[in-house]
Structures are given as structure tokens and as C-alpha cells.
Amino acid sequence: MTAASPFGLSKWRYGLVCLLLMGLAGLLIGRLVMLQLTDSGSGAVFLREQGALRTIRTAEIPVYRGLIEDRNGTPLAVSSPVVSLWANPKLLKDSLRLGELADLLSIDPNALREKLAFYGDKQFMYLARHQAPEFARKILQGQFPGVKGEREYRRYYPAGAVTAQVLGLTNVDGRGIAGVEMAFEDWLRGVPGKKRFIKDLHGEMVRDFGVIDEPRPGKTLTLSLDLRLQYVQHRELQRAMKETGAVAGSAVTLDAWTGEVLAISNYPVFNPNARSTLDYGSARNRAVTDVYEPGSTVKTLTLVAALESGQFSLDTLIDTTPGRIRVGSKVLHDPRNYGEMTLSRVIEKSSQVGVTKLAQAVGHEAILDVLHRFGLGADTGTGFPGERAGVLPNHAHWSDIEKVTLAFGYGLNATPIQLARAYAVFANEGVRRPLTLLKYDSDNTLQGDRVVTAEIARDVLTVLGRVTKPGGTATLAQVRGFSVGGKTGTVHKVGEGGYLDDQYVALFVGIAPINEPRYVTAILVDQPLGDHYGGGLAAAPVYSRITEEVLRIRNARPERSDTGALLADAGVAQ
DSSP: OOOBOTTSOBHHHHHHHHHHHHHHHHHHHHHHHHHHHOOOSHHHHHHHHHHHHHHEEEEEEOOOOOOEEOTTSOEEEEEEEEEEEEEOHHHHTTOTTHHHHHHHHTSOHHHHHHHHHHTTTOSOEEEEEEEOHHHHHHHHHTOOTTEEEEEEEEEEOTTGGGTHHHHOEEOTTSOEEEHHHHHTHHHHSOBOEEEEEEEOTTSOEEEEEEEEEOOBOOOOEEBSOOHHHHHHHHHHHHHHHHHHOOSEEEEEEEETTTTEEEEEEEESOOOTTOGGGOOGGGTSOHHHHOOBOOGGGGHHHHHHHHHHHTSOOTTOEEEOTTSEEEETTEEEEOSSOOOEEEHHHHHHTTOHHHHHHHHHHHOHHHHHHHHHHTTTTSOOSOOOTTOOOOBOOOOSSOOHHHHHHGGGTOSOBBOHHHHHHHHHHHHTTTEEOOOBSBOOOGGGOOOOEEOSOHHHHHHHHHHHHHHTSTTSSOGGGOBTTBOOEEEEEEEEEEETTEEEEEEEEEEEEEEESTTSOOEEEEEEEESOOSSOOSIIIIIHHHHHHHHHHHHHHTTOOOSOSSOOOOOSOOOOOO
16 A cells, blocks of 8 residues: 555655645756846846836936026026925825924915825925025924925016016026027026936935936026117107006117118017916016007008109199098098199108098009018018018909009008008118018128118108108107107007097107118007097107107217207198
8 A cells, every 4th residue: 555645645745746846846946046146137127117117216417597688788687596395295294293394384284185195196396486595494404204305497588577577487487488588498598417326215305316417507598689679669669658648558669781680679568477476467568569550651552653653753633622532432531632743742741642642643543562572461570479470451342442542552451560660661772671580690691682772762762751840740759869760650540349549559669870771670559548649649749759768869960969859830730
């Protein structure tokens, strides 16, 4: 009879089972030794990789965003070091010092507890972003469990509201979300660095391996803006809003010779350094993003079409008697019967009747062609985010009144900066240049396209110079010591039922000095109140005050020694 094992098996079977078990145990031990003590085989690599994934972390090193400066090197946007406070909820949620921490952070203790409960299964949550280093130091000195600080950078704008709508904003993570900050994001943001470290099970750093990629700061951006002119525009636009009771306004100044934008200001304004009170309705750069009917400022371009037709010269006589004209079912009026006038005088007085006769003579196609060539209906080339190209009419069938209203600025839309660029053509002897927000050296001026002859450009300048002299519609645009030129515009605002009888937009676009034209400034005053709502009364004085400072700051030489006092008898602006 065969002896049985303790488990009821025959001896040989029992021995076989024991042998197999011992063999398996040996294999397992050998495998563990190979994995733990040798580098051979893929198993060791696998274990190391998996272990590293669970313990080794890579963190981003914040990088300094590039400086934005004006054309003279004055800082407009800088990045200041701040500390963002964060916590490990797993370590902090059971702390008996939550009330103390909440008091230091100036938050409700219950709100802090709710936030910790929400992130309870995480190892990271922000307590407060972008805090002053002194404040963060007080929190960190308290040694609250799981509370740490991380260095970051916060954008600061030294000029505040003066440059806010041009520069734009960055978000809490330091990325540009509006204006120049957004347009040149790739140039400004830099490349963050990387560092490697080991964390324990609680998320605490136990070993720092150091930097593996050095951070590369953003590059400095030099704008074409002159901060001194920005302050002038900001001040005078604010003054105009108070004097006229207007709801909004814009001002743009260009260097026509280079295509550089020297200053852009708008109203309402906002403070980019006070994010908690930010009104995004005030943040947009209205001079670039908002379109308006340009009104009588377009009559200058109608003059170009008339001169190009060969039918007219500046001395051609046009009969505007009896001071009104019927076009279809509409009757267009002048403020009074000007009688027979030269073509030049028609523009000087901004005669609706005279311009209507010009439009009928040259045709709307010729006028529309000039508008296209002068850049209306197209962006200006600045690359500013949200820039509007405006709208030029493209009717399949034109009514008689539409053919005429085009000539004096109704039925189309343009931005103030577009109007400024259009007038810069006259200062450039017929050459249209793209505009830039970047500073350009004299040897690197943007090239342009000739859109009208130099002779016609000079003729138009002559007429624009007469508009600001006695008898013109813009005598309040005069500048002491200099001859300037420009054109007024006054347009009815549009409401739900059509044009409003008691709401206007006042415009003035001017060139200075007229004998050596270089600086173009466009002024828009939206919805001025009272009787002084026209371009000659609401916008022209703003142009005068701004241009006087532009010429002084840019070191223009006065043409005469007299004061050139502004005249009070401006007449009715069109």
C-alpha cells in the first residue's frame, strides 16, 4: 500500500507539487533581483519610468513679459514680480487654523471651507493670485499646512488710462487679450523655463533637480506712440467731453511722412491697473474699432474726383442759387443762398448744393473710385485687433439720392483712423502709405502707392488751408504761429426710425503745417449737446489745441511771429 502525504496525496505527487512551488518561488525571486539590482531587460526601465511618473514632476518657470515703450524709450507696459498663493487641499482642509488664514486673506471662512471641500481630492488650488510680495510673505510666515507661494509676473501700465485702449490688456495668466498686447503676443510673451523635482505622496517637494530649460524673457516692443502727445490728446479730449456734454470721442494723430501713429485717444476711458472695476465697454479703441458716417469730411475726396474729371478747376464757377436743390423726392439745403461760387469756395463753405452739382457732373462711380483709392473700405495696416474696415456702398441699383449723398459722406462708414490716413495722402503729395504702430527709422519708412497726382494733392491742400481762414467753416481750428488746413463734418446719428434730428456726430480732420504738411489729426465728438454740435464748433477747437502741442513737441518751426488768435465768427459748420 502506498504511503499518503499529509494532504491525502501519494508521496511522489506531493513531492512533485512541492518541487513546482519551489521552482516558481525561485523564478519570482530571480525576476525581482534582476529588476531591482540589474539594468538588463526592459523590466527595470519600465519600473523606473513608472516610479518617475509618480514622483518626478516638471514645473514651469515664469518668464518676464517683454517691455512696451514709446518712441522715446519711456516705459508703457512693464511686468512686476508678484506671488500667487496656493494650497494642497488634502493637507489644509483639516487644519484648525482655517479661520486665521481666512482673516489674513480677507475672505469668508465658510467660503474657504467650501472651496477646500470642492478641491478635496486634489493636491492644488489657488488661494490668491498676483499678490504683492510683502502680503504673500505674511501669509507664508504663518506656516499654514500645505500653503505655498509661487513667483509670477503681473502687467503694470505706468500711464494708466492715457494709453489703456491702445496697449490693451493681459489676462491673469499673462497672455495678451486686447490691443497691442494681443497683436504682438508672440513677440512679447517669451518662453517659460522648466525645472524638475520630486514630490512625495502629499505633493510636497522633497528634492529639487534644478533647471532643465532656462527661461527666455519676452522682447522689448518700441511703439510709434509719443507718450507726451498721448497725454495731450487725453487731456484735450476729456476737456471737450465736459465742454460739449458728448457721450464719446476719439482723436488720432499721424506722421504722414512715415505712416507712424503718434497718438490715439478715446473717451470713455478705463484704468487697466484696476481690474476689479474694469468696464469692457470702455476698453475698446473706438478710433480703430467703431465706424461712423464721415459726413462732409468726404467732400474733400469728391473734390479730387471733380479735379480728376477735367471738367473743373479750383476757379470753376458753380451756381448754388437759390440755396437748395431737389434730388428725387429730397430737397437739400445750404444754410443760406451762396449764389455763384468757385469750386474752391464750395468746399470752403461746405455747400450741399454745390457738392450735389459736382456729384451729378462727375458721377458716383468716379467718387466711389476715389474713396477706394484713398483707403476707405479697407483696413489701415496697423494690425490692431478688432480693426474695422468700414463699409463702402455696393448697390446693384443706385437711386438718384444715393448717388448724391455718397459725395457728402452719407451711406458709407469709416473709422477716425481711416479718415486720418485718407487725408495723409494730401500731405504725401498723393501717396497713400499703410499705417504702423511701431517706430520706424528714417531709412525704413513704409512704402506707399500713388493714388492721385501731386498737382491735385497740392490743389486740395490749398482749399483745405482756406477752410480754416475767415469765411471758412473751421476758423476755430487755427493754430498760433502756423497755417493749418482741414475739413469739418457734421452728421445726423441713426436711430431705429432713421436719422435723428437732434443727435449728431461732429468731425474735423486737419493737416499741419499746411505749407509743409506732415501731421494729420482726426477728431470725432459723438453726440455733443446744445447749439455747438457742428464739426466747426465741437471738433475744430479740439484739433487746434492738440495740433498746437503736436507742432511744439515735434519741434516744428513757426511760420510767423504773430499769435494768430482764433476767430470767434466761425459761422455754421457743415
